[in-house]
Amino acid sequence: MSEPSPAHPHMSDLILAANAGSSSLKISLFKRSDSASGPPDDVVQLLLTSAITNISAPPARFSFALAGHEAKSSKESVQSIDDHASAFAHFLDYLQRQASIDRSQIVHVCHRVVHGGDYFEPVVITEESYHHIEKLSDLAPLHNGGALSVIKACIEALPGANSIAYFDTSFHRSMPEHISMYAIRQDVAKRRGLKKYGFHGLSYASILGAVSTHLNKDPSDTNLIAMHLGSGASICAIARGKSLDTSMGLTPVSGLPGATRSGAIDPSLIFHYTNRAGRISHDRALAVDVHVTEAEEILNKRSGWAALTGTTDFGQVVRWMKEVQEKAKRGEEVTEDDKKWGRAFDLFLDRILEFLGGYYLKLEGKVDALVFAGGIGEGSVELREAVIRKAACLGFELDGDMNATVDGDNGVVVDIGKSKDGRQVVVCRTDEQLEMAKDFTGPNVTVDLGAS
Ligand SMILES: Nc1ncnc2c1ncn2[C@@H]1O[C@H](COP(=O)(O)OP(=O)(O)O)[C@@H](O)[C@H]1O
Numbered sequence: 001m002s003e004p005s006p007a008h009p010h011m012s013d014l015i016l017a018a019n020a021g022s023s024s025l026k027i028s029l030f031k032r033s034d035s036a037s038g039p040p041d042d043v044v045q046l047l048l049t050s051a052i053t054n055i056s057a058p059p060a061r062f063s064f065a066l067a068g069h070e071a072k073s074s075k076e077s078v079q080s081i082d083d084h085a086s087a088f089a090h091f092l093d094y095l096q097r098q099a100s101i102d103r104s105q106i107v108h109v110c111h112r113v114v115h116g117g118d119y120f121e122p123v124v125i126t127e128e129s130y131h132h133i134e135k136l137s138d139l140a141p142l143h144n145g146g147a148l149s150v151i152k153a154c155i156e157a158l159p160g161a162n163s164i165a166y167f168d169t170s171f172h173r174s175m176p177e178h179i180s181m182y183a184i185r186q187d188v189a190k191r192r193g194l195k196k197y198g199f200h201g202l203s204y205a206s207i208l209g210a211v212s213t214h215l216n217k218d219p220s221d222t223n224l225i226a227m228h229l230g231s232g233a234s235i236c237a238i239a240r241g242k243s244l245d246t247s248m249g250l251t252p253v254s255g256l257p258g259a260t261r262s263g264a265i266d267p268s269l270i271f272h273y274t275n276r277a278g279r280i281s282h283d284r285a286l287a288v289d290v291h292v293t294e295a296e297e298i299l300n301k302r303s304g305w306a307a308l309t310g311t312t313d314f315g316q317v318v319r320w321m322k323e324v325q326e327k328a329k330r331g332e333e334v335t336e337d338d339k340k341w342g343r344a345f346d347l348f349l350d351r352i353l354e355f356l357g358g359y360y361l362k363l364e365g366k367v368d369a370l371v372f373a374g375g376i377g378e379g380s381v382e383l384r385e386a387v388i389r390k391a392a393c394l395g396f397e398l399d400g401d402m403n404a405t406v407d408g409d410n411g412v413v414v415d416i417g418k419s420k421d422g423r424q425v426v427v428c429r430t431d432e433q434l435e436m437a438k439d440f441t442g443p444n445v446t447v448d449l450g451a452s
């Protein structure tokens with residue numbers, strides 16, 4: 001099969017950006033801004049955002065908000081959403097009915113595709129490139145499957161739009177070979193593409209852009225340890241604007257644990273967990289032609305917080321942990337079951353520290369900022385506090401007040417601490433959709449936002 005054709009985005013009307021995460025589908029609609037000649041972030045103007053969360057732990061929650069119209073945001077549980085394709089269909093329907101936006105004005109659709117293998121540039125989806133991505137999906141069946149089902153739904157619902165795939169793996173192409181390779185036979189590794197690819201690359205590109213601007217530094221002169229902590233969680237060491245190392249590997253299951261993901265385990269563990277590891281799982285039929293083994297199903301879908309505590313929501317893990325701490329303070333009995341919340345929190349903290357410490361050494365201490373991002377990184381005051389308390393030995397100090405009031409600050413990058421020698425601790429509201437959409441340049445369009 002020949003290589004997919006590179007995307008050359010031309011003039012367009014509306015640009016839709018779809019981000020299929022493991023538990024969510026986040027969608028933003030943009031139009032070209034009036035100041036297309038300004039800074040890259042200004043070439044597109046946000047019109048609306050929508051998010052479908054809890055896809056892996058139904059009922060799914062649907063939210064929709066017009067940019068700058070606080071009153072017109074809505075949030076509801078939707079029983080009919082049980083996968084990414086039905087989530088996307090619900091969004092399109094809502095767009096037409098409730099926001100009166102004509103779908104035919106959407107000319108480009110940017111899709112976040114988690115695994116791009118050795119393809120780094122964005123590619124226009126054609127029959128050929130679709131099948132190419134499908135083939136790559138063997139290395140991220142649970143992630144690429146969701147994105148492919150959205151791409152498929154998009155081609156059917158928006159036949160006039162160009163679908164373009166942007167890869168999470170692209171940002172990590174800079175990892176040195178001795179870091180990205182595994183200590184296995186290299187003839188087999190090369191033939192089968194068995195190496196560390198790394199993920200959340202669109203997020204790390206977004207973080208690098210926003211944080212270097214915040215620090216008043218050129219991205220190519222910026223060193224960060226960036227933590228994208230969401231349903232899928234990873235850490236990246238960024239040296240002079242390039243990925244030096246990251247915690248996810250061949251697939252997104254490695255590194256840190258997540259909502260339903262184990263994170264790094266001893267590779268032998270799975271063969272002791274089940275004697276059906278290599279069999280194709282029949283747990284869930286994906287809407288696309290991607291195969292998932294029982295081992296992948298267990299480690300990707302039946303592990304993480306869900307396995308340790310019964311919930312995929314880290315916010316709930318924190319709330320119950322604090323509840324139990326209060327119980328103990330009151331002198332009430334704390335049961336073994338009560339302790340599961342604190343243990344899940346401590347386990348996550350422990351694994352984060354492993355990478356944080358390692359990356360601090362790999363960057364030889366030259367770290368301009370520690371960055372928290374993703375649903376947990378942006379939302380959990382407690383997790384940030386626990387991490388920075390441990391990073392005190394590296395000279396970082398948290399500002400408790402600033403940390404506690406991040407939610408009330410609208411900035412893209414929010415300071416929450418620093419070190420005596422001027423290194424920063426920040427929260428960054430990463431935006432993978434914007435990172436894709438700002439790739440486009442061209443003339444403006446006018447859109448009637450006649451929301452009902
Ligand atoms: N305030 C909060 N405190 C702790 N965790 C939170 C908070 N808000 C969201 N989260 C966690 O963030 C996760 C979603 O992360 P996100 O990065 O948005 O998802 P995805 O990985 O699907 O892209 C949720 O599962 C939830 O556990």
Ligand SMILES: CC(=O)OP(=O)(O)O
Pocket residue numbers: 020021022023114143168199200230231232233252
């Ligand atoms: C790569 C990955 O884990 O993505 P997400 O966190 O969006 O599931």
Ligand SMILES: [Mg+2]
Pocket residue numbers: 021022230
């Ligand atoms: Mg995500």
